[in-house]
Amino acid sequence: MSGIFIYEDKNEFLSKLQELMNKGVRPEDISVTMPYHVEEAGRILKSRPSLLKYFPLTGAVLGFLAGFGLTIFTALDWPIMTGGKPVVSMPAYLIIAFEMTILFGALAAFLGFLLLAGLPDVRMIISLEENGGKFTVLLKNEK
Numbered sequence: 001m002s003g004i005f006i007y008e009d010k011n012e013f014l015s016k017l018q019e020l021m022n023k024g025v026r027p028e029d030i031s032v033t034m035p036y037h038v039e040e041a042g043r044i045l046k047s048r049p050s051l052l053k054y055f056p057l058t059g060a061v062l063g064f065l066a067g068f069g070l071t072i073f074t075a076l077d078w079p080i081m082t083g084g085k086p087v088v089s090m091p092a093y094l095i096i097a098f099e100m101t102i103l104f105g106a107l108a109a110f111l112g113f114l115l116l117a118g119l120p121d122v123r124m125i126i127s128l129e130e131n132g133g134k135f136t137v138l139l140k141n142e143k
Contacts, residue, residue, distance in 0.1 A: 005137040010038060013135035017044045025139065033136040052112050059108020060101045067100030068093055 007013040013034075020030060027045040034041065071093040079087045114120070 003139040006131070007135040007137075010135065013137065014038070014040050014044065016137055017041060020137070020139075021045070029139055029141045031138040031140055033131045033138075035131070035133040035135070038135075050116065052109070052116055055112025055115075056105040056109040060105035062108075063100040063102070063104025064097050066104065067097030070100070071096050 005016055007016065013032075017030070017032070021027070021044055027047070030045060032041055032045070072088050075087050075089075075093075081087070
């Protein structure tokens with residue numbers, strides 16, 4: 001059995017994936033390239049949920065803490081007494097904390113995407129082999 005299979009028809013592609021899974025090939029050893037998203041391929045390969053969702057959550061929590069930390073420590077370091085208001089005023093600092101939450105969450109999501117996708121990998125961007133709009137199945141570890 002060779003390591004690369006190219007199909008123009010979606011049904012042939014899906015039947016080959018099912019055949020490989022029935023033969024006991026692990027999903028980690030199969031790499032597929034599709035001209036458009038085929039939901040059935042993900043179901044056949046039993047793809048696991050992405051870990052990407054943890055990156056924005058972590059970034060947002062750190063941004064929230066950094067926003068409050070920045071404003072509170074700045075106010076304590078340079079206290080400005082205005083009209084008997086407290087030096088540390090939480091409602092005013094909530095805006096900065098919100099903005100830092102969004103900023104850190106977005107940056108963490110972008111960096112998490114790059115990390116999990118393995119980008120930037122110039123070898124994958126400039127590929128010598130193009131699939132030409134065909135369905136491709138590649139076996140990574142042939143036995």
